[in-house]
Amino acid sequence: MSAPAGPPDTGSDDKLDRxxxxxxxxxxxxxxxxxxDITVVSIALPTFQSxxxxxxxxxxxxxxxxTLALAAVIPISGWAADRFGTKRLYLTSLVLFTLGSVLCAMAWDIGPLIGARVLQGLGGGMLMPLGMTIMTRAAGPDRVGRVMAVLGVPMLLGPIGGxxxxxxxxxxxxxxxxxxxxxxxxxxxxxAAWRVLPKDTEQPSETFDFVGMALLSPGLAAFLYxxxxxxxxxxxxxxxxxxPAVLGLALVVAFVFHALRKSHPLIDLRLFLNRHLTIAVVTMSLFIVAFMGAxxxxxxxxxxxxxxSxxxxxxxxxxxxxxxMVTMPIAGRITDKAGPGKLVLxxxxxxxxxxxxxxxLEADTSYPLLLGSLFVMGLGMGMTMMPIMTAALASLTHGEVARGSTLMNIIQQTGGSIGTAVMSVILTNNIINNESATAFYGAVQADAVEQLPPEVAAAGQSALAGAFGNTYLVAIVLVVLCLIPAFFLPRSRQELRTDPREEGEDEGDASQAPPVVLH
Incomplete structure (x- = not known):
């Protein structure tokens, strides 16, 4: 099957062309x-209340x-990209997201605002998996690491800039x-998308998996709810x-059995036969839960x-x-040349x-120490997240990229929700189990800290800081556990580019489609 027209693949060229x-x-x-838009709204919740x-x-x-709209629409993005073309679908997603944004601004009550946010999510949910698919196909297999580094920029700007x-x-x-x-x-x-993105070419499409859609999308939405x-x-x-969690999990499990029996399921679970992708998914799952939760x-x-403030x-x-931002571009280049294994470790x-x-953490821990520690964590994050993505996608064939991108985005969405929920509960329990922390936290919520006696406020502030520190102990354990699957990630360019499913097969086997290339 011929790939959509687009920028020429420069093979092993080190530079990303214009x-x-x-x-x-x-x-x-x-x-x-x-x-x-996920993070920028979080700051407005008190404003919405009043x-x-x-x-x-x-x-x-x-x-x-x-979030639920994102989760519901992500599973169909792989099939839709193959069926309608990435450019058409990307333009449609941008239009839906922009229209939803305007309707949010026009909302006169909380109900219409929530409804408009659903429309926003339906558009926004496809932007990331489609973006990964478009960039992976445009750059070719030898430059996946560098384009993943570029795509990592908005993933950093969101939590910081929102x-x-x-x-x-x-x-x-x-x-x-x-x-x-x-x-x-x-x-x-x-x-820009209309003018820049390569024109879609007509391709035979697979039959839509309505049963899979009926199982996976509501299943994910219910579980995440x-x-x-x-x-x-x-x-x-x-x-x-x-x-909702048990019902959602049951639907997801039912989808797994359905997908393993169907020749063209909504999400192709046979991708897990690719050892590189499987290891990357396990590593990414642990990493997202730990890092997003922290x-x-x-x-x-x-x-x-x-x-x-x-x-x-x-x-x-x-x-x-x-x-x-310091390490991400360097990590992208190194990943393309030497594989992600050592870098991620x-x-x-x-x-x-x-x-x-x-x-x-204490109530008066030095700010320079904390900011320096955050910078070190950032250096590590730039060497971790997008190289893991590269390990997952670099050995996929052209026809598998859309489904692989969709799968990785489902992992991110689910892992992020689990991580934030787990860390929130651990922190809450740490606060509840300490009377001083509970009292101080209640005063903070009521904006009444100044009304507490100084010695009570000092003790409560210290106890609350300790509750945060104890929660970080759980996060750091999860981060260290990431070392186990990361140890098995590809450690050379040749290993990264080779589809493990092809080892030992005959040269004439039709299944040996080359990894992501552009004709």
Missing amino acids: GVLKVAGVVVLGAIMSIL EFNATYATVAWTMTAY PILGGWLIDVASWHWIFLINLPIGIVGII GVSSIPEHGTVNNAEVLV GLLFPGYFVQVRGE TLMAGLLIAPQGLGA GGIVLIAIGMGTFTQ
């Missing part, structure tokens, strides 16, 4: 909008609805602008958590323990992003070293 860089710019623009006279549980649905941008827009304008800002960016993205409800209830043993705690410590907390976390060690500081 055509690939243009495609990367379009993809990064869409990815920034999608990821930034604006719409709603409870926190109600306004939290502006986050949950977006709270900063959201807080600033609400302060200087109004909450409407956290959505309206997507309108000019979306229009630019749509025009249950998991995301854990922090609200503080325990897994609650009907609102267990019923990422939730950083702003909480600065705001709740140190009394910083949300805007200042976002600025204090910025060194992590700066560290990743080194990155995980750096993350563990940096996170070690946070296991010893």
Whole structure:
């Protein structure tokens, strides 16, 4: 099957040519909008409460609805990319996301806002897997590491820039602008995608797996809803958590049995026959749970323990992003030349070293020490996440890239939700089990810390810092466990580019389709 026309593959050329860089710019623009909108809304929740006279549980649905819409639409992105073409689908996703943003800004009550966030999520959910597919196909197998490094930029900017941008827009304008800002960016993205992305070519499409869709999309959405409800209830043993989570898990398990029997399932689980992808998925799952879960705690410590504003907390976390920006381009080049194995191992060690500081948190821990530790963690993150993605995608054939990208994005979405839920519950239990921490935390929530006697406030602040430190102990254990699967990642360029399923097969075997190439 012929690949869509696009920038020429330069094979082992070290540089990303102009055509690939243009495609990367379009993809990064869409990815920034999608990821930034997850975090930028988090800062606006208190504003939504007062604006719409709603409870926190109600306004939290502006986050949950977006996440569930992402989870529901990601599984079909692989099939849809093959069926309709990546350019058409990418343009459609941008239009849906931009339209949803405008409708969010026009919302007159919390219900319409939640509904508009669903539309946003349906568009945004496809932007990342489609972006990975487009860039992987455009660059060719020898440059996957470098294009993955480029795509890693919005994944860094979202958690760092979201709270900063959201807080600033609400302060200087109004909450409407956290959505309206997507309108000019979306229009630019749509025009750029129309002009830059290679034209889709007509290809025979597989029959859509309606049964798989009916099992996997609602299954993922229900499971993630249950998991995301854990922090609200503080325990897994609650009907609102267990019923949707168990039902969702049952649907996902049913999909697995269905997919293994069907010749063209919604998500091809036979991709796990590729050893490189399987190892990368295991490594990514552990890494996302640990790193994304820990990422939730950083702003909480600065705001709740140190009394910083949300805007200042976002600025204090910025060194992590700066560290990743230093190593990510270098890591992409090294991965293409020598494989990701040794690089990922080194990155995980750096993350563990940096996170070690946070296991010893006090109420007055030095800011230079904390910022330096975040920078070290960022260095490690830049050497870890996108090289793992490269290990998963580099040995896939052209026809498998869309399904592989979809699979990795499902892993990211699920792992991130599990990580934030787990760390939230651990932190909550650490606070509840300490009376001083509980009292101080309650005063922080009620904005009444100044009313506490000085000695009570000092003891509570120290206890709350200790609760954060104990939670980081769990996170660092999970990070260290990532070393086990990471040890088996490819450690050479030849090993990275070779599909393990082809070893020992005859040269004439039709299954030996070359990894991602462009004709």
